[in-house]
Each structure stands twice: as structure tokens, then as C-alpha cells.
Amino acid sequence: MDLEMITLSEMVREQYTTTTEGTRIERPENQSVYKIGIYGWRKRCLYLFVLLLLIILLVNFALTIWILKVMWFSPTGMGHLHVTEDGLRLEGESEFLFPLYAKEIHSRVDSSLLLQSTQNVTVNARNPEGEVTGRLKVGPQMVEVQSQQFQINSKDSKPLFTVDEKAVVVGTDKLRVTGPEGALFEHSVETPLIKPDPIQDLRLESPTRSLSMDAPKGVHIQAAAGKIEALSQMDIVLHSSDGTLVLDAETMCLPKLAQGTQGPASSLQGLYEICACPDGKLYLSVAGVGTTCHENSHICL
Template sequence: MDRSTNLDIEELKMTREQYILATQQNNLPRAENAQLYPVGIYGWRKRCLYFFVLLLLVTMIVNLAMTIWILKVMNFTVDGMGNLRVTKKGIRLEGISEFLLPLYVKEIHSRKDSPLVLQSDRNVTVNARNHMGQLTGQLTVGADAVEAQCKRFEVRASEDGRVLFSADEDGITIGAEKLKVTGTEGAVFGHSVETPHIRAEPSQDLRLESPTRSLIMEAPRGVQVSAAAGDFKAACRKELHLQSTEGEIFLNADTIRLGNLPTGSSSSSSPGPSHSRQTVHELCVCPNGKLYLSPAGAGSTCQSSSNICLWS
């Protein structure tokens, strides 16, 4: 035990001596020619650092000013920006709005007190597509024409919803009570026209005319032409045919007049005062159906005046 205690005392003495020596070395005066090394950024590096810090500060100020200016110009609010307002029912646009890219919406409607106007420098096209993206209908409003591409086009009345006009591949249907053509040339049809009734407006004349071709009216159960408060006139340049294959032609009137019929004369009759004053004539028929007049006598004079039939 005594030996170990002596060793510990000696180690403590050595440690104490080393501490005293180290302390004495630190307290020694430094040499006058000792070199000093400054710590930090000096010279052109310091100027560059200050320049970049100043540039960053200016950029931040400009960005902040531009952001405030954009918010001011675009009128950003809690409800939206500019003319755009976000409501519970959807998006509301005030004033004139321009869309440079396609617009996909479910419904577009205007305010209750203003109309909805779609305007374009070229044309306005409305497309309808199915769930596969295929085009099923298209409406194009252009400067020269309005085009609609669909399977069926309908125009309905606003009151009862009945179809006023419809068009498809099978035909065109006009459901209005009256079809009115106000052009001076009337209506021109390139092919046949099927209708159960053709009527003119009150106090107006109805005229069916074919200037260069024939006019044909056909019906499986008959054609009825009626003029309840006026005259009925049929005029042609060459021949007017009234033909009935199985029935008869019935003329029912108080007075039936056939004008400009030729008057036949017999070879034996000589012109004189009595012949010039002839007011009563007999109606004669040639074998080919031509009608002519013959001076009336005590008996039939058609045979004596049959020279009309020879030249017909």
C-alpha cells in the first residue's frame, strides 16, 4: 500500500510541474516581428458580395411591385378576378370575355335582363360529341351561311312545343299552319310537290304557272279546283286537254260559253243580208272532236257546213 501511494504522489507532482511550465510559456512576451493573419472577406470579394445583395434586394422590390400591380389591374378579390366571379351556382362573367382555347361547360345562360351574344371575327361553331368524343352534331354560324350538321334538325314553338319545321334524310316537314312565300317570283320546285291543299291569302289571287313547260296536277281520287268568290281561269299557248279515262267530264253552270269557235258555211249558201244578220247558230262536232258553229235552220245544217272538219 505504501508503494502505490508514493507512485500517485509522484504522478501528481509531475502533472503539477507540466502545468506550471505550460503556464509560464504562455506568459512569455511575444516577438515583435510576429505575423498577423486577418479573418473575413475583404477587397473585391467584399464589394461583389455587397453588389449581389443589393441586386437581390432590388429584384425583390421590383417583383413585389409587379405583383401588387398585377393584383390591381386584374382586380383580384376573394370571389375571383376581373370580370370572373365564382358563385355557388358556377362561374359568372361580367362584360365582354374572350376565350383563346376551347371552352368546355355544361350550360351557358345570360342574365335575366340581357341577351346572350356569341361573337367571332370568322365564325361561331357549336359542337356536340358523344361519350367517345365523336362528333354527333355541329352548328356553324359564318359570314356567308349558317350550317347545321346533324341527323335531324327541328324548330319548335315556344308555347306548346309543337314542331314547326323539321328536316332529316327522309324529307322536310313544315308543321306551321301557313307557309308564306313573299318573293316576287313565287316558289320554284325542281321536282314534284305533294300537298292536300293549296290556298291563296284572303283577297289575293292564286296562280299556278309553268312559263316554259307543262303543268300537271294528278291525284288518285281526283283533283278539285274551287273559286268560291271569284273566277277560275285556265290558259295555255297551244292546247288544253280535259281527259277522263273511265268517267265523264261534267260542266255545271248557269251559262256555258265557248268563244272564238269557227263558223262553218255551206257551199250553196250565198252571202247576203239575211246571212249577215244570222244570230242563231247550231253547235256541231267533227269526228275528231273539234267544235264549230253552223247557221241554224229548220233542220240540222252541220252536214252542209262540214268543210271545217275537212281542214282541221
């Protein structure tokens, strides 16, 4: 049994050795070769696309440099516009094509602030709802203000001129009108004092209507270095509701008073007395030893 196993083993070994040493493994003649990568027209298109992207990148970079140079970009701002801690600072002249919204606008210390337009300059104030509450419009022919109240103050915040729907208030010590024809008032004027320049005459005139001066405690008219003249087409009325009318002067002339009948003896004297009618009309009567007003009272009729 053992001898048969040894013999079978040797026979298998010899068969394996002969088969291994002399055997050649034949490979197929037509084998496909697969190349890894991009070749041909795809490769050319890829290179062309990369070149186009490179050109676009260079053009964008050049345009960016040009824009930065033209707009004057800098670490502090753009051109004449500089960013500071307090806000924006603009140097030189600037033109705004659209509305400008700002809380405060100041000029430099050594220059003034100029707002200029070929049509008009309009400044609007709006409430939180966006409605216009105040408007200042400077046009070529008129300056227009739309507001509930218009007020001009002095440097110490004293109101100089105030206008609202009910009244106009002038807060200065003196209102001076320099027009050659003076000031024109269509309605009443209330003031404690009216006086002209030292070298000018004061003239109160109403060409087509009447001129009335009223005061609860009296009207005081004074000409320190000249005369007072009152002219009227009709009547001049001096009326005092509670008091007397006093005409105090060294000489008082009434040249156009009506005169009573003169006698031959009285005409040589040239003396007259002033008489008053019940309606207040004055007339002259020849002076005598006693009053002669009753003799010429027919003038009052």
C-alpha cells in the same frame, strides 16, 4: 528501516516544493490566432447578395399586387368572371382568342346573348372520338349547317321546319311566301291546299314547260269572289280516269269554237248546237228540228 523510509519521503517532498514554487513555464513566442466568422470581400459579397434578394422580393411583390389589381382578382372570381355554384358568370363584353368549350351558355334574364366575330362564328358538335358530327357556320354572306338533320322547334317543342337528306317538312299551319315573284319549284310539289291572301290573285304558272295537277280523288278549283282563267300555248287537257267531267255554271262561253256551214234560214235564227268529234274536239253546228252534227262532221277530219 522505518527511519530510512521517513527520510526518503521528506527528501522527495522538499524537492517537489522547491521545484513547484520557483519554476516558470515558458510559452512559445509565435502563436497563430484563428478568428471565427466572415470578413473582408466575402462579407461584402454576402451583404450584396442579400440586398439583391431583398430587391427581387420587393419587385415580385409589387408585380403580384399590380397583376391582382389589373386582372381584378377577388374572392368570387376574376374581373367580370365570377365563380358561382352553377358555373361561371361573365359580365359585360368579352373576347376569346382561342376555342371555348362549354356545356351550356345562357344570357342574363334581362338581355340577349350576342356572339360576334369579324370573320365568322362556327359552332361544332363532336362525338367522344373528337369527330365533328354537326356544324353551324355563320359567315358574312351565308349561314351554313352541316348535319344529318336540321330542325326548328316552337316554344312548345313542336317541329316547325325539318330538313334531312330525303325530305323537307314544314310543320306550321300556313306557309306564307311574301316574295313579289312568288315561289319557284324545280320539281313536283305535294300539298292539300294552295291559296293566296284575301286581296291577292292566285297564279300557277310554268313559263317553259307544262303545268300538271293530279290527285287520286279529284282536283277542286274554286274562286269565291273572282274568275278562273287557264291559259296555255298549246293544249289544255281536263282528264278524269274514272268519272265524269262536269262544267256547271249559269253561262258558259266558247267563243272560238269552229262552226259548221250555215243555211240562209238558220242564220236568221242564230241558234247552234255543240257537237263532239270522236277525238273529243267540239264544234258548232246550225240548230235544226233534228241534230245537224252529222252534216258538219267534216270538221273532225
